[in-house]
Amino acid sequence: MLANVLSNSTKHYPTFKALNDREMELYGSEINVYTRNLLNFNDLAFSIEFADPKFLIRDINQVKENLNLLGEIVFQPNLKNQGEFDDTSFDTEKRNLMSNLAAVGDNQDLVSILGLTSLLYQNNPDRQIPIFGDIDQLDKLTNAELYKHYIDVINNDAIVVNVVGDVDEAEFEKIFMNSMFADNIDGSRHDLKIHFDKFDELxxxxxxxxxxxxxxxxxxxxxxxxxxxxxxxxxxxxxxxxxxxxxxxxxxxxxxxxxxxxxxxxxxxxxxxxxxxxxxxxxxxxxxxxxxxxxxxxxxxxxxxxxxxxxxxxxxxxxxxxxxxxxxxxxxxxxxxxxxxxxxxxxxxxxxxxxxxxxxxxxxxxxxxxxxxxxxxxxxxxxx
Missing domain, CATH: 3.30.830.10 (Metalloenzyme, LuxS/M16 peptidase-like)
Known part of the structure; x- marks a missing residue:
C-alpha cells in the first residue's frame, strides 16, 4: 500500500497525471516503487530509469533532474497534513489494492503457491502473510497508520543505493551529495541481521x-x-x-x-x-x-x-x-x-x-x- 501511494503523486506533482507529465518531460523516464522478499527482509524499492543524456538532442541535465524527481517520490509525498497522505491518493490506492486482493482467490495457481508457503513456514508468523498483504488487514488500515509506517521506514530502515549506467562516478557523487538524498540518508544504517528458515521438523x-x-x-x-x-x-x-x-x-x-x-x-x-x-x-x-x-x-x-x-x-x-x-x-x-x-x-x-x-x-x-x-x-x- 505504501509503495502504491508514494508512486501515485508527490508534493509538487499532486496528481498521477502531473507526475506522469513530468516523466514525459524527462524523455519518458520510468518510476517504479514496489516491494519484494529478500530472505527475512521486506524490501521497499524505489527506482527511476531514464535516457542516457548523450543520446538526447537537448541537454536538460538528465541525471540531476531524474535524481530530484526520485527524491520527491521518496521524501516529499503528497500530504493532506503532517500526519496523513492526501485523501484522494490514499483512497484510490486502497480501493485498487482491495480489488486486487479480492481477486487473489480467482488465481488458483497463486492460491496453491500460498497454500504450500503457509505449510512450509507454519512456525514463522511473518511468512504466513504474503508480500502483497492481507485483505482484512488492508481493510482496517487507516491513512494515519500508513503515514506512521512511512516515517518509520524513512527514519530507521537500512538503505542500499544502486546506480547502473554509463555515468561518471565523480560527477554523480557530486550531484547526489547536493540532492535531498544526502540530507535524508544515514550511511550507518546497514545492520541487516540475516535469519534462515530451517525445515528440520518437516x-x-x-x-x-x-x-x-x-x-x-x-x-x-x-x-x-x-x-x-x-x-x-x-x-x-x-x-x-x-x-x-x-x-x-x-x-x-x-x-x-x-x-x-x-x-x-x-x-x-x-x-x-x-x-x-x-x-x-x-x-x-x-x-x-x-x-x-x-x-x-x-x-x-x-x-x-x-x-x-x-x-x-x-x-x-x-x-x-x-x-x-x-x-x-x-x-x-x-x-x-x-x-x-x-x-x-x-x-x-x-x-x-x-x-x-x-x-x-x-x-x-x-x-x-x-x-x-x-x-x-x-x-x-x-x-x-
Missing part, C-alpha cells in the same frame, strides 16, 4: 493439507528440501537437476507427465538456492492426482537412479549458461547483484566462478542432489 514429519473448492481444475503443489552442497559438488548441480526434472520444456515432468501421459494441464518445478527448496506445481483433474503424483515421484527416482542421458546434462548446462547471459543484459541484474552483495554475498558467483562451477559439474553431482531430496510439504487444491 523432514521428520512432512506437512500436508487438502482444500476443496468449486473448480474445473485441481492444483498440486509439492516442496522438497535438498541438503547443503559439499564443496566437491558443483554449486550449479541443484539448478541442473531442477532443469532435468521440471524446470524446462525438455524436462522429465513436462515430457512424461504432461505430454506423454496427459496427466496434467501444466507441470513444472523450480529451485530456490537460498533455502535449498525444490517446488513442483501441477494443474490437473482431481481424479488423476494420485496417478500424477506417482508419475512425478518416478521422475525424481529417474534422476536419483542415474537414468538421465548425457544429452540432458549438456542441455541443462546450455540453459544455465544462456539464462545467465540473458539476465546479465539488464539493468535489474546489476541492481540485484549489488543488493545481494550487501545482504548475502555468499549467494553470488562471479562470471569466472560460474564458468568453473559449470565445467566442474557432472552426472554424479546431479544424482547426489536428487538422492538427498526430502519431501517436506504437499498442498492439494481439489476441484469439486
Amino acid at each position: 523432514v521428520e514429519s512432512p506437512a500436508k493439507k487438502e482444500k476443496h473448492k468449486h473448480l474445473n481444475q485441481s492444483r498440486l503443489a509439492l516442496a522438497y528440501l535438498t541438503k547443503k552442497i559439499d564443496q566437491d559438488v558443483s554449486r550449479l548441480a541443484p539448478q541442473a537437476m531442477n532443469l532435468i526434472l521440471g524446470g524446462d520444456d525438455q524436462s522429465q515432468l513436462f515430457l512424461q507427465v504432461r505430454e506423454k501421459n496427459s496427466l496434467a494441464y501444466s507441470v513444472s518445478s523450480s529451485y530456490q538456492p537460498i533455502n535449498h527448496l525444490v517446488t513442483i506445481q501441477a494443474g490437473l483433474d482431481a481424479k488423476t492426482i494420485e496417478q500424477a503424483l506417482d508419475l512425478i515421484n518416478k521422475q525424481i527416482d529417474f534422476i536419483k537412479n542415474d537414468k538421465f542421458s548425457d544429452d540432458q546434462i549438456v542441455h541443462a548446462k546450455k540453459v544455465l549458461d544462456t539464462r545467465r547471459e540473458i539476465s546479465s543484459d539488464s539493468i535489474q541484474h546489476y541492481i540485484m547483484r549489488s543488493i545481494w552483495e550487501t545482504v548475502y554475498s555468499k549467494s553470488l558467483l562471479t562470471d569466472d566462478q560460474f564458468k568453473g562451477e559449470l565445467n566442474k559439474m557432472d552426472r554424479k553431482h546431479i544424482v547426489a542432489v536428487a538422492q538427498d531430496m526430502s519431501a517436506i510439504a504437499q498442498y492439494r487444491l481439489i476441484g469439486d
Whole structure:
C-alpha cells in the first residue's frame, strides 16, 4: 500500500497525471516503487530509469533532474497534513489494492503457491502473510497508520543505493551529495541481521493439507528440501537437476507427465538456492492426482537412479549458461547483484566462478542432489 501511494503523486506533482507529465518531460523516464522478499527482509524499492543524456538532442541535465524527481517520490509525498497522505491518493490506492486482493482467490495457481508457503513456514508468523498483504488487514488500515509506517521506514530502515549506467562516478557523487538524498540518508544504517528458515521438523514429519473448492481444475503443489552442497559438488548441480526434472520444456515432468501421459494441464518445478527448496506445481483433474503424483515421484527416482542421458546434462548446462547471459543484459541484474552483495554475498558467483562451477559439474553431482531430496510439504487444491 505504501509503495502504491508514494508512486501515485508527490508534493509538487499532486496528481498521477502531473507526475506522469513530468516523466514525459524527462524523455519518458520510468518510476517504479514496489516491494519484494529478500530472505527475512521486506524490501521497499524505489527506482527511476531514464535516457542516457548523450543520446538526447537537448541537454536538460538528465541525471540531476531524474535524481530530484526520485527524491520527491521518496521524501516529499503528497500530504493532506503532517500526519496523513492526501485523501484522494490514499483512497484510490486502497480501493485498487482491495480489488486486487479480492481477486487473489480467482488465481488458483497463486492460491496453491500460498497454500504450500503457509505449510512450509507454519512456525514463522511473518511468512504466513504474503508480500502483497492481507485483505482484512488492508481493510482496517487507516491513512494515519500508513503515514506512521512511512516515517518509520524513512527514519530507521537500512538503505542500499544502486546506480547502473554509463555515468561518471565523480560527477554523480557530486550531484547526489547536493540532492535531498544526502540530507535524508544515514550511511550507518546497514545492520541487516540475516535469519534462515530451517525445515528440520518437516523432514521428520512432512506437512500436508487438502482444500476443496468449486473448480474445473485441481492444483498440486509439492516442496522438497535438498541438503547443503559439499564443496566437491558443483554449486550449479541443484539448478541442473531442477532443469532435468521440471524446470524446462525438455524436462522429465513436462515430457512424461504432461505430454506423454496427459496427466496434467501444466507441470513444472523450480529451485530456490537460498533455502535449498525444490517446488513442483501441477494443474490437473482431481481424479488423476494420485496417478500424477506417482508419475512425478518416478521422475525424481529417474534422476536419483542415474537414468538421465548425457544429452540432458549438456542441455541443462546450455540453459544455465544462456539464462545467465540473458539476465546479465539488464539493468535489474546489476541492481540485484549489488543488493545481494550487501545482504548475502555468499549467494553470488562471479562470471569466472560460474564458468568453473559449470565445467566442474557432472552426472554424479546431479544424482547426489536428487538422492538427498526430502519431501517436506504437499498442498492439494481439489476441484469439486
